[in-house]
Amino acid sequence: MSERKPDASQDAPTSYRKTIAALVAVIVVYLGLLVAGLPQKWTAAQFGAHGSRDEAAVAAHADETTETPEAEAAVATTEAAETTASSGVPEAEHTAASETNEPPTPPLWTVAPFVILLLCIAILPLIPATEHWWESNRNRFIVAAVLGAVTLGYYAFLCDFPLDLHWPAHATIAADASPFVKAGTVFVNAIVGEYISFVVLLFSLFAISGGIRISGDLKASPRTNCAILAVGALLASFVGTTGAAMLLIRLLLETNRERKFRAHTVVFFIFAVCNCGGCLLPIGDPPLFLGYLRGVAFFWTFALWKEWLFVCGLLIAVYYVLDRFYFWPKETGLSKALDEVDRKPLRVRGLFPNLFCLIGVVLAVALLAPSQEFLALFGVETGWYPPTFLREVVQLALVAVSFACGSNAIRKENEFNFAAIIEVAAIFFGIFICMQAPMQILNVKGGDVRSAARSVGAKIGMNEAQELFWMTGSLSSVLDNAPTYVVFFEVARVADETELAALKAAGKTDEAERLEATLTAGQAATGVRIRELLLVAVSLGAVLMGATTYIGNGPNFMVKAIAEESGVKMPSFFGYIGWSVCALLPILVVMTLIFL
Secondary structure, three states: OOOOOOHHHHHOOOOOOOHHHHHHHHHHHHHHHHHOOHHHHHEEEEEEEOOOOOHHHHHHHHHOOOHHHHHHHOOOOOHHHHHHHHHHOHHHHOOOOOOOOOOOOOOOOHHHHHHHHHHHHHHHOOOOOHHHOOOOOHHHHHHHHHHHHHHHHHHHHHOOOEEEEEOOOOOEEOOOOOOOHHHHHHHHHHHHHHHHHHHHHHHHHHHHHHHEEEEEEEOOOHHHHHHHHHHHHHHHHHHHHHHHHHHHHHHHHHHOOOOOOOOOHHHHHHHHHHHHHOOOOOOOOOOHHHHHHHOHOOOOOHHHHHHHHHHHHHHHHHHHHHHHHHHHHHHHHHHHHHHHHHOOEEEEOOOOHHHHHHHHHHHHHHHOOOOOOOOHHHHOOOOOOOOHHHHHHHHHHHHHHHHHHOOHHHHHOOOOOOOHHHHHHHHHHHHHOOOOOHHHHHHHHOOOOOOOHHHHHHHHHOOOOHHHHHHHHHHHHHOHHHHHHHHHHHOOOOOOHHHHHHHOOOOOHHHHHHHHHHHHHHHHHHHOOOHHHHHHHHHHHHHHHHHHHOOOOOOHHHHHHHHHHHHOOOOOOHHHHHHHHHHHHHHHHHHHHHOO
């Protein structure tokens, strides 16, 4: 008797046993820490009774930092100390413009590791000699780790000013501390303070969405493709641009496989689904999540719905006109006939348990931030603040449920693997470390950057919000949009405080009061002390203009690779830029004129 071959779906609960075991191990360790009370202590050390920095800790820090003139200026007011603590940069970086001695900052050369790493991301995949070498995640991590080590080396051996430690409790590290302590401070701030939360969110959305398959071979008409783009643009805000792209790209390719002209459809998919659709929630796109980690209110991004609807709506309209009146008439009769004959109905599989897990991730991000009272978003007073890292552990638990209860057969059909998320984790490990130095420099030089932008903007008739949009967007086009967002978020925030201090020092009371009122209103609306329109500009610049090149956002290259594997001849690097210049940039220009 021949041995029966087991059904692939039967091994679903056990095929990812190592992954599930690793996730369970993390959960068990965290539960042990909870029993020991450590996450609760970390939360209490960092945040006060109302979700802000503990006032006693701030006061104690003020006493410590008055030992040096620079630090004394930095903590001149409790408000300045609180602003600095929430932003994740040293108080010594925030001297008012009226002070005669500028606080110390890293030298400009310390920006080099950050710039080199971003250039490696942009250029190495395009050079024939390094293209295949760069495909290895091990090699990516080596580059990121080496450049991160250069940054840590500066702080360990060359940094001659005090540093701020942000986790597990606020503390000032003296300039003469040991090299290990100073390097460790920067490492903890970068990795424990932000990187872990960032990667866990991306991993959770990526892993769970990989268990859902949307398949079918529909009529490859312009109207059908527009419907897929519209659904993807909406999903992107709720399951992330990466998740939405992975859910829908294969459906798009299967639907259009009989057509001869397909590349333009994938290009617009990258525009709408991989980038522009992710504006409405912090989980939609990595830049917005980094803003959320820096204090931007979770639901504030819904205020971008008008810009989201305008840009995505026009993109889909442009695609429809282009496909309906140019590419569709060029399709051969054979292609259209095959498309009519070869049809498969739309089918969605894997919703259980993955849809509920995705909803759980969204709720965890929204409700389990240690800085805010549980259920505060819904106006409910519970008096309970989630312990540090509970949010991340809940997300990992939902991933474990997805793997344990979902279908492995569906993941195989989706060709699911961890390569893409490992690539993100490897590269961003270096980015988060390397950007510590430029972040500190921008906290002092932010006003100079904005002043230069104003000078250029005035000459071409641009207002300040438009300047920030194009500054953020331009770098998001050629570099990665997540760290670019962080840089200009800090430029906008710090320059506002610097300008306010300068107005007060110059005795311009009326102007200072108007700016103070604007900043206060911005904080009430967004959760951070910044003019709301400027935060809108930085957010839109990072998210929308990440679409203008293949390297602007993570899913762009992933979708390009999947399309090419399916036989679609995608535009070259510069060919794709040609598409974005002709189709996307005009829409963004009009958007800035209307909304900014």
